[in-house]
Amino acid sequence: MPELPDVESFKTYFDSTALHKKITDIDITSKKVLGNINGSSLKSELEGKKFTQTYRHGKYLFASLSNNSWIMFHFGMTGNLRYFKKIKHSRPHDRIIFSFSNGYHLTYVSQRLLGRVSLISNPDNFIKMHRLGPDALRINLDSFSETFSKKRSFVKTAIMEQKVISGIGNIYADEILFQAGIHPKTKVNRLSNGELKKLFSKIKEVLSTAVDLNADVDKFPSDYLIANRKEGKSCSKCGGKINKIKISNRSTYFCPECQEKKDN
DNA sequence: AGTACCACCTGACGGC
DNA sequence: TGCCGTCAGGTGGTAC
Numbered sequence: 001m002p003e004l005p006d007v008e009s010f011k012t013y014f015d016s017t018a019l020h021k022k023i024t025d026i027d028i029t030s031k032k033v034l035g036n037i038n039g040s041s042l043k044s045e046l047e048g049k050k051f052t053q054t055y056r057h058g059k060y061l062f063a064s065l066s067n068n069s070w071i072m073f074h075f076g077m078t079g080n081l082r083y084f085k086k087i088k089h090s091r092p093h094d095r096i097i098f099s100f101s102n103g104y105h106l107t108y109v110s111q112r113l114l115g116r117v118s119l120i121s122n123p124d125n126f127i128k129m130h131r132l133g134p135d136a137l138r139i140n141l142d143s144f145s146e147t148f149s150k151k152r153s154f155v156k157t158a159i160m161e162q163k164v165i166s167g168i169g170n171i172y173a174d175e176i177l178f179q180a181g182i183h184p185k186t187k188v189n190r191l192s193n194g195e196l197k198k199l200f201s202k203i204k205e206v207l208s209t210a211v212d213l214n215a216d217v218d219k220f221p222s223d224y225l226i227a228n229r230k231e232g233k234s235c236s237k238c239g240g241k242i243n244k245i246k247i248s249n250r251s252t253y254f255c256p257e258c259q260e261k262k263d264n
Numbered sequence: 265a266g267t268a269c270c271a272c273c274t275g276a277c278g279g280c
Numbered sequence: 281t282g283c284c285g286t287c288a289g290g291t292g293g294t295a296c
Contacts, residue, residue: 001289032273059290077290078274093274112273114290153266162291171289248267251287 002059002075002115004136004167005210010073010081011056012214014063014106017083019051021100030095033110035072035118045069045119046098055123057135058166062123070122076114082107136167137207144200148188155191156184156247159203167207170250171226176206177254178225183261184245184252190262229253 002010023046028039037045049065056062061073073081078093083106087097094107096117108117120126134143144165151158158164160173168176177184180202182195191199213219217226223236231244235255245252 003289006289074290076273077288079290110273111275112288112290114273116291151265157266169289246268249269250289 001215002077002079003169003172004056004059004207005172005215006080007056007059007061007075007167008211009215010075011054011061013081013083014051014054014061017104018063018081018098018100018106019053021050021102021104023047023049023051023098024101025097025099027097027099028095029097030110030113032113033095033108033115033117035116037119042117042119046071057123057127058132058162059169060123060126060132062120062126064122070120070126072116072118072120072123072126073108074116076110076112076116078111079115080109082109131163132166133162133164134166136165136203137211139165141197141200145196148191148196148199151188153188154184154247155182155186155188155199156252158188159199160250165203168203170252171229172206172210174229174253175225176202177259179206181258181260183256183259184247184254185261225253225255 026043026046028034028042031039034042046065049067051063052066054061054063059074062070064070083104085104087105093109093111095110096108098106147164148158156173156177159168159176160170174184180199182191182199209221220226225236228234228236228242230253231242233242234240235242235258238255238257240255240257242253243256
């Protein structure tokens with residue numbers, strides 16, 4: 001789930017639940033999700049503090065603490081946040097439980113344990129250290145064109161590369177290329193100026209549409225690929241058959257009619 | 265520089 | 281029913 005629009009909805013959720021409350025306890029039920037820190041340090045760093053603000057960059061969510069340090073949440077393939085009053089013991093995927101002085105709890109949920117939580121000095125530094133590219137919703141056309149005109153990789157690979165542009169994952173990459181009418185295996189440097197501009201505007205359009213709809217795919221426009229993102233399903237634009245291929249080992253769905261492959 | 269493939273993990277699903 | 285291979289929205293490393 002967690003690509004840019006999903007993480008943005010986690011941010012909204014976090015802001016409306018977990019901010020400005022005293023953290024009274026932290027319970028870590030799996031150490032595998034801890035990145036650069038051990039459990040006891042995380043507890044001693046956070047207990048007694050409050051979360052004061054959040055920031056999202058790409059698929060990363062950051063929350064600042066009242067002592068000016070920051071915590072980083074990354075959600076892997078299967079992660080989210082849940083805020084509730086009663087701790088239920090039948091929730092095996094709750095990996096970190098933050099308890100607040102108002103009696104509520106925020107859990108960091110990670111079924112497959114592929115997500116990570118770390119303590120960092122600040123988001124800017126983290127973004128530099130990890131060489132993350134500009135956030136997909138904040139990048140401007142000039143720097144987008146500048147970066148992409150030099151790429152020779154498949155367009156799908158390029159827009160999913162977090163060091164190039166940050167926030168697009170497998171699902172939204174397919175959706176963006178579907179909306180742009182571009183075949184996923186087109187080489188980036190073979191895109192015309194017009195296609196590059198269209199790609200840019202569809203990145204913005206698809207992501208901001210998803211953010212506005214709180215990343216709830218059931219509410220997505222009817223001409224989106226997402227609901228029919230399965231081999232042999234009908235294309236929502238032309239009625240043709242959706243194809244499935246692999247690009248760098250990730251399943252890729254597209255409509256061969258709407259996203260024609262141009263050689264060269 | 266670009267691509268394929270593996271590893272990290274759990275769990276759902278379909279075939280036999 | 282049970283076993284097994286495959287697949288799933290991410291990232292990071294390797295080899296070619």
